[in-house]
Amino acid sequence: MCDKNDGKTPCACPPPVLEKLTQPTILMLLAQQPTHGYDLIQKLNHSDCIDGELEAATVYRTLRRMEHDGLIVSRWEHGEFGPARRQYELTGPGREHLEYWVGSLKARMRQLANFIAHYKDIKD
Amino acid sequence: MREGQKGLLKILHAGALRKPMKEIVHLFREQYPGVEVRLDYSGSRACAQAVLAGQDADVIALADPHVFEDLLVPGHVDVFFVFATDQMVLAYDEFSFYSSKINQDNWPDILLRDQVNFARSDHNLDPCGYRTLMVWRLAEKYYNKHDLFNRLNEKCGPGHIYHKSIDLCDALLEGRADYAFIYSSEAQQFNFEHIKLPGKINLSSPVHAGYYAGAEVAVTNNNGSVSLVRGSPIEFAVAIPKNSANKDLAREFLNILTSVKGEQVLEECGLIPC
Numbered sequence: 001m002c003d004k005n006d007g008k009t010p011c012a013c014p015p016p017v018l019e020k021l022t023q024p025t026i027l028m029l030l031a032q033q034p035t036h037g038y039d040l041i042q043k044l045n046h047s048d049c050i051d052g053e054l055e056a057a058t059v060y061r062t063l064r065r066m067e068h069d070g071l072i073v074s075r076w077e078h079g080e081f082g083p084a085r086r087q088y089e090l091t092g093p094g095r096e097h098l099e100y101w102v103g104s105l106k107a108r109m110r111q112l113a114n115f116i117a118h119y120k121d122i123k124d
Numbered sequence: 125m126r127e128g129q130k131g132l133l134k135i136l137h138a139g140a141l142r143k144p145m146k147e148i149v150h151l152f153r154e155q156y157p158g159v160e161v162r163l164d165y166s167g168s169r170a171c172a173q174a175v176l177a178g179q180d181a182d183v184i185a186l187a188d189p190h191v192f193e194d195l196l197v198p199g200h201v202d203v204f205f206v207f208a209t210d211q212m213v214l215a216y217d218e219f220s221f222y223s224s225k226i227n228q229d230n231w232p233d234i235l236l237r238d239q240v241n242f243a244r245s246d247h248n249l250d251p252c253g254y255r256t257l258m259v260w261r262l263a264e265k266y267y268n269k270h271d272l273f274n275r276l277n278e279k280c281g282p283g284h285i286y287h288k289s290i291d292l293c294d295a296l297l298e299g300r301a302d303y304a305f306i307y308s309s310e311a312q313q314f315n316f317e318h319i320k321l322p323g324k325i326n327l328s329s330p331v332h333a334g335y336y337a338g339a340e341v342a343v344t345n346n347n348g349s350v351s352l353v354r355g356s357p358i359e360f361a362v363a364i365p366k367n368s369a370n371k372d373l374a375r376e377f378l379n380i381l382t383s384v385k386g387e388q389v390l391e392e393c394g395l396i397p398c
Contacts, residue, residue, distance in 0.1 A: 037398050038206075038330045038357070045331040056209060056329045056357065057396045064387065064397065076205060083189040083361050084205045086382075086398065 022062055024101035025049045027094055030072060036085040037063055063088060071097050130158045133373045136181035138168040139288035140210075140252060140306075141360065143313050144393040145185060151380050151389065159373060167250030167288040172196050173346045181365055182374040185381075187289075187307075188251035189361040194351050196363070204363035207382055208395040210307045211328035211358060212252075212259050215292075215316040220302035223317065231319055232263060232272055235303060236279065243284040243292050243301035247343055251358075252289035254341040255327055256305040258355040261339035262325040307358070309394030327358045360395065 022044070029035060029043050041059045044050055066072045071094035078084030090098075133152075137145045142165055149161050166174065168186035172195040175181065184201070186192060192204040214231055216223050226234045235242050247253035257277070264272040284301065286292050292304035293314045311318040324332050336355035343351050362381065364374040380386050387397035 041330045042333070045329075053323065053329075053331065055323070056331075056398075060209065060396050060398045068384070078203055078205075083192070083359075084203055086206075 021049045022054060022058070023066065024098065024105070026059075026062065026066065027071065027090065027098040027101065030088055030090040031095065031098060034077075034087050034089040036077065036087045038085060040088070066094070070094075126156050126158075128158065129156050129373075131370055131373055132160045132162065133183070133370055133377060134162045134181045135164070135183045135185065135377070136171050136175070136179065137163065137165050137183075137185040138171065138187040138360070139165045139250070139290035140187050140310060141165070141185050142290055144208075144309075144390050144395060147389045147393065148377070148381050148386055151385055152377055155380070156373070156376070165288075165290075167245065167253070169195070169251070169343065169345075170249040170287070175200055175365065176346075180367060180369065182368040182370045183362065183377055184365055185360065185362040186251075187358075187360055189359055190353060190356070191251065192361055192363060194353075195345070196365070200365050200367070201363045202366060204361045205378070205382070206359045206361050206398060208360040208390050209328070209358055209398050210309050210360070210395055211321070211326040212255055212305060213308045213311050213318040213320055213326070214303055215296060215306050215311045215314075215318040216303045217296055217299075217316060219299065220296075223302075226303075226319060228319055228322065229267075231303075232267060232269055232276070236275055240302050241284060242280055242303040242305075243286060243295050244280055244305050245286050245289045245292060247341055248345075250288045252292075252305070252307060253285070254343055254353050255355075255358065257341045258327065258336065258339035259305060259321065259325050261341075262336065262355065263321075265338070266322060266325050307394075312394030327355060330357050333357055359398070 025044060025047055029040060037060055041056050044054055044059060067074055070091060072088045073091050074086045074088050076084045077087035145163060168188055168191045171186060172191050175196060189204060189206055192201055221240045222234045234240060244256040245253035247257055260273045260276045289306050289310060292306050293310055295301040296304050296316060323329050324335055327336055333356060339355035341353050343353055362378060364371055368374050390397045
């Protein structure tokens with residue numbers, strides 16, 4: 001057992017950090033339908049692809065960066081009631097980027113499965 | 125650059141937007157050097173009341189979209205645009221009592237100590253004022269402290285209530301207040317030390333919108349009518365009023381405010397463009 005153990009949990013080491021899935025999850029949500037930032041923040045935080053709570057500021061900054069990179073595009077949208085908000089939509093390069101993410105994650109899943117299988121071999 | 129363009133652009137804005145609005149005007153002047161820009165500011169509800177009383181403006185930028193909905197739509201404004209977000213913080217300076225001891229967990233107890241005084245803005249004039257009352261309501265539940273709202277409210281009497289949140293920054297600088305509830309952007313602009321409040325009470329996140337909505341504050345309008353404001357994530361909104369005498373210039377100003385350069389300015393001022 002690790003020397004940071006507090007006696008209450010199996011190990012006091014932080015959990016292993018894998019890729020943050022904020023960007024691909026935003027791409028996936030926008031692939032379903034155009035959405036404004038307010039709704040995206042709610043959907044992201046209810047998504048089982050995201051670990052922990054994402055701050056609103058983090059999401060808005062990520063959206064601006066993704067728009068700058070041409071993955072998404074925004075326009076002002078307002079309904080009959082309430083304020084107008086910036087609504088985000090996936091672009092062609094954004095769809096390609098989502099495909100790229102899915103390919104990368106599949107490769108990563110294979111690596112992780114191999115890692116766990118190898119560990120089981122050693123343990124057995 | 126439209127050097128030949130002349131005219132007058134009147135901007136009425138929330139006090140909390142003082143610095144960002146001045147910076148955006150600088151960007152605007154690079155493109156329209158011949159246009160005179162007049163800035164007038166107050167608490168957002170006071171701004172809206174001024175418009176209702178006949179003050180004319182080409183651009184109105186307020187600290188809460190709800191103020192547009194409550195007072196200016198549909199009579200004076202058709203569409204209003206959400207352009208930035210923020211969060212509530214508890215600001216102080218190094219000479220405030222217990223400044224070396226206060227933290228995210230003990231601030232309610234520190235504020236209630238005898239030597240300490242703290243300030244807020246007027247909830248009838250300024251969204252930061254009713255948002256402060258919402259933070260106190262939510263804190264009572266979050267920290268499970270019985271009667272916290274009433275105790276804070278009783279201690280923060282009329283002598284510690286200012287017209288608008290930007291006035292609280294002066295009060296902190298001059299030592300008239302040890303602590304003040306202001307926006308994170310204001311704390312950053314004035315370089316104040318501040319306690320970042322938990323996400324469930326700082327009114328920052330749409331994730332907690334339902335929780336925030338549990339805090340309601342009654343605000344009294346100039347005509348004596350009362351509006352009920354429900355807690356929600358902090359947003360800033362801007363509009364071109366129906367009677368703007370300079371709609372084209374006003375649209376240009378909004379385009380600059382929401383451009384990449386405009387968003388950089390907002391971010392440098394501590395706001396979160398959205």
